[in-house]
Amino acid sequence: MPLDDLPDWLPGWCVDRLGDTPVDVLFEARSISAVFGLRLAGGRDVVVKVREDEGRAPSCLAAQARLAERGFPCARPITPAVVVEGLAVHAEEYLPGGEPLHGDTPEVAVRYAAVFARLMAELTEVTVTPPLPNPRWARWDHTDPGLWPAIPVLDERDQSAVPAYVVETAERARKRLLAAALPCVLGHADFEGQNLRWRDGHLWAVHDWDSLAWQPEAALVGAACGEFANTAGPPTLAPLESSAAFLTAYQDFRGRRFTTEELEIAWAASLWPAAHNARWEALHADPPRCGTTLQTQAQARLQRANA
Missing domain, CATH: 3.30.200.20 (Phosphorylase Kinase; domain 1)
Known part of the structure; x- marks a missing residue:
């Protein structure tokens, strides 16, 4: 440039x-x-x-x-x-160097979960004014009218292009998330592989700190378990078994088990960024990479979310 x-x-x-x-x-x-x-x-x-x-x-x-x-x-x-x-x-x-860690297997998910657990533990020692409003792709807790947070670049487009299953998934996931009575904490809301760099098998850098959010820990972990494998190209949703491995490993690394409610919230939160991305694809007439994966996995994730 x-x-x-x-x-x-x-x-x-x-x-x-x-x-x-x-x-x-x-x-x-x-x-x-x-x-x-x-x-x-x-x-x-x-x-x-x-x-x-x-x-x-x-x-x-x-x-x-x-x-x-x-x-x-x-x-x-x-x-x-x-x-x-x-x-x-x-x-x-400027913190150059390192490479993305590619892959979406359960084994790769565990490595990402270890980083997220360390990150979340570090943030418990940080006190700041909550960074609200939360990032728009994670803003299921918005107070705007309707299902989606107000995003003019999306709202001005023809909403009939968004598949019904995307809307239904978002509605059910958001309803479950809003019903939770869990305290909010500080966490990274864009934990995609493209925002991490690794060197010689070890973590080198985590980027995109503009994307911190103030939400329940389980919701932040749930979003991360669904999006960690996005290292290049259009985002999608991690395989179900890899998200499950991420959630289990995160609890192991943090040294505590989630309650039933927390697990349900995590699974619900895993769907919201994917629904946002699927809506984006549809409104821009992009190939439905995330939309197709969401359609395949939505019911299983909603069932685990009790949504």
Whole structure:
């Protein structure tokens, strides 16, 4: 990406906040947010993250900084989040290297569960203002009218394109989730394999701390058990037996067993991101990769969720 293609305000922001000007673009990625890897004139490499300002960023950055201080493998924030043209912007260390851990077998699920258990244990030592509202793909606890949280880029499209089984699955899963009486905790709500890097068989880095959420532990674990295997390409839903292995291993690593209610909530939560992704596919006329997997697994997961 040429420097000329950076947002007009970004070079000046780097001078103001980092004391240096960008001279090269190492990488650029855009989705819901934008991420720019930049080399500054003094030779330092940094990552600048830009996303819609929802008031969540300060809490997410505070938690990320605390984990980095404690030695957890994640990038250290180097600026606070500031609002630029309605966008929350911050810079953090560039932490390159490592490779995704591919695969969706139960054995791979156990390795991811070990990381998630460590991450959740670390976050119990962190106190921040809850980062609300929760990330939009995990926002089953929204207070907007209707089934889905308000997401203009999706809501403006023809909703009749969304298959009935996707809507039904989302309705049943959300009803079960909302009926829970479990305390909320801080956790990572985008625990996809694409956000982790491994080196020589060991965890190297966990990325995307903008996606912290404030939800019951069982719901956060459930979402992770369904999405951990998304390492490349369009997201999908992990095999049922691998999600089960993830849930069992997580409890083993945390040293406590979930209650019946917690297990049901975990299974219900495993469906919500998949339903969100299946809706996205349908509204964008994309191949139904997640939708097909959801259709195959929904009833089994709903049954385990008592939904």
